[in-house]
Amino acid sequence: MSLFKSAINKLKQGLAKTRSGSAATVRTILTGKKLSPQLLKDLERAMIQADIGIKTAVEIRKDIQAGFERGEIESGDQALAFLKDQLRAYYPETDRSLHFARGEGPTVILVAGINGAGKTTSIAKITKSLRDDGKSVLLAACDTFRAAAVEQLEVWSERLGVQVIKGQQGGDPAAVAFDAAQAAVARGVDVLVLDTAGRLHTQDHLMRQLTKIRSVVAKQIPGAPHEVILVIDATTGQNGINQAKVFTEATDVTGIFLSKLDGTARGGIVIAIREALNLPVKFIGVGETPDDVEPFDPAKFVDAMFAE
């Protein structure tokens, strides 16, 4: 929790710096006010501005409105509490932790996302927290496409003191995944993390490549990959739903790493994604150092999303 507080502080700092005078936030809208149709409208607007999406925002507004009409929700504060409860129920705790291999390892975590989402930095964060928990980690540099992607992961592996498996620039990423899976078993590591090339979900052949990477590790290690983490940039708009949909079809995504939440973006898109695909958020990224990672906490997320 205290960890999360730092995230919220960062968020608040960010918001304080750029908040434009005209955009009243939900908190100021709701606190100490009686609920009214105008208030509901303002609430809807604030949710849209957090990238929740117009459809989901209208649905949530209608839920609150129904509670208002039944006389259950009378004040703005109650509406905020209602919102938090809803979201907490939406994201049960079991959903939010990493799943590890039952019995002997290695646990395999496949990390994917579009270009520039923050995959490699997010991997550094996941690796650091696993390592701090006393687990041994092996990284696989399956981004053989982008210039210097392997080097980027190598720099992190050196800084974090973990090993990395790499292949040829321009080589077959599935072959790197194969080598890495074998190495992970042979070296008896606890967790294997696969870094993949950024790809737009509209590139069919690249999505098929991802499916192949997945099936290659699945063949090598039973039950793998145990987690497929989709990294989504908190600034992403409604296109995030399409991203999540297509990546899930290709690789059975198990959770989201919401990156770059230390800016002014609120990352509301993950709620729309949960609504459309039932995908949980597992981590949030709040900075550039490997320590800047937090577990996802829905109630705090609502707070941060609507913070002043």
Add this chain to the structure above:
Amino acid sequence: MFTNLSDKFEGALRRLSGRGKISEANVREAMDEVRTALLEADAHYEVVEAFTEAVLQKAIGEAVLSSLKPAQQMIGIVHDELVRVLGGEDDPTSADPSEPEVPPIMYVHPGPTVIMMAGLQGSGKTTTCGKLAGYLKKRDKSVILCAADLQRPAAVTQLQVLADQVQADAPGSGSVHFYAEPDKVAEYGKAVGAAVTVCRNALKAAKDADCDVLILDTAGRLHINDDLMGELRQVNSAVNPHQIYLIIDAMTGQDAVNSAKAFNDQLELDGVVLTKFDSDTRGGAALSVKKITGKPIKFIGVGEKLDALEEFHPERIASRILGMGDIVSLVEKAQEQVSEEEALALQEKMAQGKMTMDDFLKQLRMMRRMGSMKSLLGMLPGVGSQLKDIDLDDKQIDQTEAIIQSMTKQERQDIDVLTTSRRRRIAKGAGADQAAVGKLVKGFEMVSKMGKQMSGMGALSKMKAMSGMDPAMMSGMGGMPRMKGSTKQKSKFKQRKRKRR
């Protein structure tokens, strides 16, 4: 979405036509659909509010109320207004905003023209630097790429690789060089300020080398990070870039206005580059950013390859934001692939009924190079929104290619020689079944015949003749791959199933 939007318009406006005149309230209702469409496209809430209100006033003023086709007219007004806002709003002298008179980059003499790239992490700065260098090389400029991102691991190496690639592979008589000081690279937050020295030295190097353009690739940073924004301001005053571009991910949501505003306030931007436009984003961020900064959108990034940088055309993005497809891009893509002479030669051949399987294969491959079927169809008006649930299978084209390649030279020149045993051999060679070969041959015959008939027709009747074609034939040709899961087919399938029961 265009069809979608126009349907909704029709609906909202027709409800009243029975009762007589359209009221302002009806127009308002229809405008709500525009608002939703824009918000779904990620245009910023307040930008949308202001935009729809302005358009509403215009629509009422322009007598949509008494128009015979109010829905069509309204779409026209919305579209035009969107183009106006996205395009040359600041430049009232340019009559047609879709055809900007000014080139995207103003060069200074004597050089070097200094261009600074700035933006959030992961927006695509380094890749865009490489693409821009390619764009300039094609225009015979000598370019130096300067690696001023000293904090992201391997960013310097990445730019160097790109510079080498562009220099080696990109067309044009220009040249691309690379400048970096790798020893200044440090962990996040520890090299703040070092970029200023690097940029200053790079400028000196560019001057010494008598270089035309210097491109500065700065590190990604959050617009609320005071230290790093301060560093950008320092670079700005140290080297005085002639152009400062903000690089923005086209998939950005509501927050685009916050970052764009902050960068613009601190740096006085000259233009914006929207990246990752080859995704299926509707790109409402373009509208937000243009409205908030007032700065022109110079380029859009449309792919991972280094030539995938295009000049910005407001017309097309407007269509896309409204979900109307981008037919102009499609035509341009086609033009890139085939020269006019080639096209004429083929047309001639078709008219005489002399098209061969080789010609067909050539066309197929040309189409292939233009992109995936899905991306091509997505540019057609009205198709975009329906593509979401359709899995377009490019494998069909692969198969057609394989079949033709399994034919002998003689067979490709004259399909009449295709006996059953030949067909069997071809099918075997292509790993297809014989029916697929038959389908292809039949489809080919039909196209040849049509080619003869069409010669002499006007463009419009050609279109009509095409639309009368049996889609199954087309699919056999590989020209139109089978659409799996298309709603139409699904419902047909269901009906069939029901009948069987």
